[in-house]
Amino acid sequence: MKCSYSESDVALYVEGDAPTARIREIAAHLANCPACSDLEAALRESQSLLKSLRQEAVSPATLSAVRSRVLAEIEGIRFRWAWGRWAYAVAGAVFVAIAGVGIALQMQKAEPPVQLIVQTDTAVAADEAPSERSDVPPSSGVSAGNTTPSGPPVQQPRRVRKPKSNAVNPDVDVREPVKPLVVKLLTDDPDVVIYWLVDQKDGGTL
Amino acid sequence: MELRATALWMSGSEPEGQEFAILLERAIAGDVSAFEQIIARYERRVISVAWRLLGRPEDAEDAAQEVFLRAFRYLHRFDRRRRFEPWLIKMTVNVCHDLGRKRRQHPESAGDPDAVCGSGSPHEDLHSEEQKRLLYKALQELPEKERAAIVLRDIEGLSTAEVAGILSSSEATVRSQISTARLKIRKALERRRL
Numbered sequence: 597m598k599c600s601y602s603e604s605d606v607a608l609y610v611e612g613d614a615p616t617a618r619i620r621e622i623a624a625h626l627a628n629c630p631a632c633s634d635l636e637a638a639l640r641e642s643q644s645l646l647k648s649l650r651q652e653a654v655s656p657a658t659l660s661a662v663r664s665r666v667l668a669e670i671e672g673i674r675f676r677w678a679w680g681r682w683a684y685a686v687a688g689a690v691f692v693a694i695a696g697v698g699i700a701l702q703m704q705k706a707e708p709p710v711q712l713i714v715q716t717d718t719a720v721a722a723d724e725a726p727s728e729r730s731d732v733p734p735s736s737g738v739s740a741g742n743t744t745p746s747g748p749p750v751q752q753p754r755r756v757r758k759p760k761s762n763a764v765n766p767d768v769d770v771r772e773p774v775k776p777l778v779v780k781l782l783t784d785d786p787d788v789v790i791y792w793l794v795d796q797k798d799g800g801t802l
Numbered sequence: 803m804e805l806r807a808t809a810l811w812m813s814g815s816e817p818e819g820q821e822f823a824i825l826l827e828r829a830i831a832g833d834v835s836a837f838e839q840i841i842a843r844y845e846r847r848v849i850s851v852a853w854r855l856l857g858r859p860e861d862a863e864d865a866a867q868e869v870f871l872r873a874f875r876y877l878h879r880f881d882r883r884r885r886f887e888p889w890l891i892k893m894t895v896n897v898c899h900d901l902g903r904k905r906r907q908h909p910e911s912a913g914d915p916d917a918v919c920g921s922g923s924p925h926e927d928l929h930s931e932e933q934k935r936l937l938y939k940a941l942q943e944l945p946e947k948e949r950a951a952i953v954l955r956d957i958e959g960l961s962t963a964e965v966a967g968i969l970s971s972s973e974a975t976v977r978s979q980i981s982t983a984r985l986k987i988r989k990a991l992e993r994r995r996l
Contacts, residue, residue, distance in 0.1 A: 607981035611955075613962060642988040645933055649957050652934070654849045662849060662863050663841050666870040670834060673874075 599629055606632055610639045818886050826886065830877050837877075841870055844887065847958075848894050854953045855898040857942045861905065868897045891958075892968045895950055902946065940990035944983055951976050952983035 601622060608614040609622045626633050779792035822843075828836035848869050853862035872893055880889055941949055947969070954965045955976070962980075966973045 603985055604978070604981040607984040608977060610984070611980075613955075613977055613980065638988050638992065639984060642991050643956060643984065645937055645991065646952070646956050646987060648930075649854065649934065649937060650959070652850070654846055654853070658849065658859065658863060659845050662845060662866050662870075663838070665863075665867050666841060666874075667834065667838060669867070669871055670837070670874055673871075674832075674834070 599625075599632055601625055601629075601632060603635060606635050607639055610636060610643060822886070823882065826877070826880070826882065829874075830880075837874055840873075840886075844890055845870070847887070848890060851891060851894050851953065851958060852898050854938075854941065854957055855895065855950060856901060857938050861901060865894065865897050865901050868901075869894045872897065888960075888964060888968055891954070891960075895954075895968060899946065936991055936994050937987070939994075940987050943990060944986060947971075948979045948983040948986070951979035952987070955980050956984070 605614065605618070605622055606626075609619060609626075612619065614622065622632075626636055777794040779794065781790040781792060783790065825836050825839055829840055845866060849862050849866045852865035852869070853859055856862055856865060869890065873890060880886065941953070944952070950969060951965055954960045954968060955962065960968070962973050962976050965971075965980075966976045969976065971979075
């Protein structure tokens with residue numbers, strides 16, 4: 597006889613997991629089907645054994661050991677969190693300090709000290725404003741650049757304007773008058789004296 | 803007292819009232835003593851589920867430790883409108899899944915005798931131990947999904963809807979898994995008796 601119910605139907609039936617209508621149908625079928633009835637009995641036995649595992653209790657020692665390990669681990673986690681917060685705080689403070697010093701140094705470089713550069717050309721200034729000289733007493737009657745005939749001539753140091761370039765102006769001779777260089781050469785003979793005149797101006801011998 | 807607690811668990815109607823809500827708030831705020839009370843409340847359940855899923859008590863202890871550490875870490879994510887227990891069991895199933903992938907299964911190991919409290923005569927205990935060994939071996943031979951479904955439904959006594967919620971499956975899928983698993987367990991037990 598071929599059974600119209602599968603083993604899965606019976607497996608659900610034994611624990612009441614089938615729909616209510618289906619449970620009634622299977623119950624009626626089991627009364628008339630020895631094969632399904634045997635399957636039902638075997639399933640009830642194996643399910644009874646399976647449920648016996650519920651009685652199995654975990655020992656208090658195991659529970660205690662697990663709890664201790666969990667709590668120790670949690671304490672470790674909390675310590676690491678707390679230490680980590682301090683480490684981050686210190687690292688942050690150090691970073692801010694370094695950044696502050698760096699910014700301050702950068703600002704100093706960006707604003708160099710103000711230097712007042714005054715270029716003075718004393719020679720030009722003296723030529724352009726000779727009356728402002730204060731080293732000549734007024735009673736001497738000598739003003740810069742002018743010599744009165746009444747007073748003795750005052751030897752003024754000749755100012756030489758420094759040429760601004762290498763170009764030489766031939767119209768202006770600012771050099772001192774050069775005396776000829778005389779070189780006297782004595783010989784063994786006292787009657788013979790050799791004079792060597794050197795013109796320094798032209799660099800030649802006279 | 804313990805029987806009553808077990809019965810409440812089996813019916814899936816264990817109350818998680820105002821007292822537990824306060825405990826949970828304290829634990830979320832970082833109160834370790836409050837979390838310790840939560841561990842004490844659920845550790846037996848977590849270890850037993852892990853033991854049946856993994857088949858070895860030492861693996862179950864490791865799994866339980868990982869479950870409670872994860873729970874502590876993610877406690878603030880728990881939706882307080884829901885029951886805490888299914889959340890913890892779902893975490894246990896996930897941890898066991900991860901551990902099972904990492905470790906080689908040892909189906910012949912029926913458990914550490916020191917970790918189990920026997921209650922009958924020596925002869926009864928011996929017979930019972932043999933049956934348990936066969937059962938654990940049969941459970942370990944099941945595919946992971948079927949094993950989780952039958953452990954939660956038939957051993958832990960959760961409803962099909964609760965199991966479906968924990969396993970993120972439909973009730974129809976869970977029914978299919980548990981019926982297949984029941985038949986496989988029966989066949990495995992019969993085969994070993996012959």
